[in-house]
Amino acid sequence: MSDYSVANAGGSGTGTHANSEQAPTAPISTAEFLLDARAVIAAIETVIDGKRSVIETAVTVLLAEGHLLMEDVPGVGKTMLARALARSVDCSVSRIQFTPDLLPADITGVSIYNQAEREFEFKPGPVFANIVIGDEINRASPKTQSALLESMEERQVTVDGASYALPEPFTVIATQNPIEMEGTYALPEAQRDRFMARISMGYPDQAAEAAMLRTRETGSPLDRLAPVVTLDRLRKMVDTVRAVFVSPAVEQYAVAIAAATRTDRELRLGASPRATLQLVRASKARAALDGRDFVLPDDIDALAVPVLAHRLIPSRSSASGALGGEALADITSRIVAATPVPLGASGAV
Structure with a gap:
C-alpha cells in the first residue's frame, strides 16, 4: 500500500x-x-x-x-x-x-x-x-x-x-x-x-x-x-527537551512519589509506571522552559498534581471519595510534601 x-x-x-x-x-x-x-x-x-x-x-x-x-x-x-x-x-x-x-x-x-x-x-x-x-x-x-x-x-x-x-x-x-x-x-x-x-x-x-x-x-x-x-x-x-538531564536522585524522587500513591490509605488506585515516566518527561519540558538543561525536584513538585491526580482513584472508605478531582489534588499535594527529597537531587551534575 x-x-x-x-x-x-x-x-x-x-x-x-x-x-x-x-x-x-x-x-x-x-x-x-x-x-x-x-x-x-x-x-x-x-x-x-x-x-x-x-x-x-x-x-x-x-x-x-x-x-x-x-x-x-x-x-x-x-x-x-x-x-x-x-x-x-x-x-x-x-x-x-x-x-x-x-x-x-x-x-x-x-x-x-x-x-x-x-x-x-x-x-x-x-x-x-x-x-x-x-x-x-x-x-x-x-x-x-x-x-x-x-x-x-x-x-x-x-x-x-x-x-x-x-x-x-x-x-x-x-x-x-x-x-x-x-x-x-x-x-x-x-x-x-x-x-x-x-x-x-x-x-x-x-x-x-x-x-x-x-x-x-x-x-x-x-x-x-x-x-x-x-x-x-x-x-x-x-529534541531539546529530550536532551534535558535527569539525575538518578531526581528519578528516585519521582519514583518515591509514585510509590507513595500506591500505598496511601485514601487511595484505591495509585499512579502507574507510565505516570512516573510522564511526570519525568513533563519535568524535563518545564526545566527547558525555565532555561535549564537539568531537572530539579521543584519541577517534579510543580507538575505532580496535573500529571498524577487524574489517574488516582480514592478508596471507598475515604471521606474524599465523593469530592472528585479537587480532593485528589489535595491528596497528591500531601503525598508530595511528605516525600523526602533524596540527597544530590537539588542541582545539576
Missing part, C-alpha cells in the same frame, strides 16, 4: 506508513528554545486572558510529547485554549466533535476498495494530524473512545491488519465537561492514564474578564492569531 498524506487544517503535515522513519533534526540552543517557547506562550495569551500558568502547562505537555485533558465547566475557554495552541504552530491540525453516534472509523479512517487500481486504499481519519483537538470526548461511546488508545500510546493506528504511523510530533488535546453528565461516558482508567496531564481553566479574575470584553467587541482574537513556530522548529524544540 502506498504512503498517504493528510489534508492540512492549519499548516503542513504528512502521515506515513509505519515502516517510514522521521528525519533527524539539528539541536537548537537554549536561547533559541526560550525565544520560540515564549513566542508561543505570548501568542496564546492574545486569545486567553489571565491564565499564564494554565497556558504554560499546556505548552509543557506539547513539548514533552504528551496528551492534555482539559476538564472544566462550559464557557471558560477550554476549546479556545486548545485551538489557540494549535494555531500558534504551523502544523497539521484536526478537530473532532465527539458525539454518541461517532464511530471508531470516523476517527481512525477506513479502507476503501479502489476499482481502478483493484486494491483497497486507506483513507486516513482526523487522528492523522500533529495536533488533534477532541471536543467533549466523554460524549462518545466507550467503543469510540477506545479508538484513541493505540494512537495515544503507540503513535500509530491499525486498520484491517495494517499499521500506519502518525505524524510527529503528535498530541491529543481533549476537553470534557464534568457537570453535565447525562448522556456521557466517563473515561476509563486506561484512557485517563494516557493523558500526560489534566488541567482546569477556572473562571478568570474580574480584570481579565473585563479585558476579554474589550478584545472581543469586533471579533475573536483567534481569527487574528498566526503561527509563530514552524513544524520543523517544534521538532527541534522537542
